[in-house]
Amino acid sequence: MPHTDATDAAERAAAVLFEARRARPRAPLAPLPPGVAPADEAAGYAAQHALARRLGAEPPAGFKIGATTRQMQAYLGLAGPAAGFVSRQGLRATPAEFRFADFFQPGVECEIGLRLGRDLPPGPCSRATAEAAVAEVFPAIEIVERRYGADLAAFGTPSLIADQVFHAAGVLGAPVPDWRALDLGATQGRMWVADALRGEGHGRDLLGHPMEALAWLAGSGAARVFGGLRAGQVVFLGSVTPPIWLEGPCTVRIAFDGLGMADLRFV
Template sequence: MQAATPPVVSGRIGRMLDDKAIQAAASALEEAERSRKQIRLLSETYPEITMDDAYAIQDCWIGMKLASGEKLAGWKIGLTSKAMQAAVSIDIPDSGVLLESMRFPNGAVIVPGRFIQPRIEAEIAFVMNGPLEGTATVEDVLAATDYIAPALEILDTRIARKDPQTGKLRTVYDTISDNAADGGFVLGDAVTDFSGLDMRWLGAIVSRDGEVEETGLSAGVLNNPLMSVAWLAQRLATYGHRIEAGQVILSGSFIRPIEAIPGSEIVGDFGTFGHVSCQFE
């Protein structure tokens, strides 16, 4: 396996928004998800927003959900490819939270209205058998992994992709605040024999209604999805969180998002690694 070092998490630069603004932004996201009506860019509503503010909004919103009885399922990593980083002018990934209510079984049929603008990404999921600290290495990630699995992530955006008033596109601050655009996830069958596997060469052919839409290799995820999980452990530690045993980690997509239009079926063919799919009514 090729040795490498995960990208360094940028130092914290502090918050510009007060607690009232953080709460207001989190409440607006919750209402957008409930009503299925997107809000305008938070980066336009709060031009002074920083990355620390964005993660504070995400934490506040997820805290509201946990307080209402939701259960934490794990974490997702986004912006791991060079193309996606260039699109938002940032050179590090971002992360979001997975909740149990976001988990769908393989082959799930998703009812109309469950999401606002769902899109699909393909990635490798890690399910952990132990915690990971902020100093985690690739070797630590391997040791703390119970199994890996092919996965589809369902993206959804409570914040408009383009601001309806100014026409400006989402920034990384909007994406982070919006829980890294996470909406749901689907896991394929567990793969427990992975110790000698070069995960850079895991890939998928992703089809919509039998037509190939995207293909990719997991080397697109920071050169190796193991590196992505190590980066996540570092980033979580920066904000007082930690990867725990039993949690699911979505390591980052190696394809461009596919629109999940009503009536479509999305299938991720990972070859010998397995298949994973979902349908949208």
């Protein structure tokens, strides 16, 4: 990468976020100071790219999309979706088990996931082009962390983007055969925590259709800084429910009509 002032700024933000994770904090991350905090979304994605390099996650195993629903945008204080990279070491197949103590104030989200079968270059992308690039579709659980405290506006959208938009890890369900025969917009997803139903929503809540979310990702700042989307990468398309923040070890199950289930146990 050519050396520029923007490169220096991205590296400064990434260094702070990287060290905060290594320190295993007991309190939410404070807003990044002036001169370190990215100034806009483009700078946030540049810092996210620098963080991926520090974490050994380039190329990434995939991406997550946050705030694909209106309710999530309102909850997070975002004007639209935002994307973050996903590292390979955080991905597990269902049924998965994680140590609750390894996360900072974790939560779970009910997602539709996919695996790409061909590359998607960065830039404007139609839903049809996005859908044609998909090899597999499956239910997924994203594990997120409440790393920023209650005042998200104080932390700032560009800094949220730099820090992977809450992402921590994820659980991948089994791919469904013949997923193209399903109406992914109509499929209903539900999430249970400790056997209690905690949320539900539909595929159409994700920017109108899950494949519209994938098309958005191809044209996003994340795709631009990482050089596009690659065959074999997984994508968490967004949660059809708000995050459920957990109090301690528990079981989590999600299920989508026609897509099946994914299970997670925190111990």
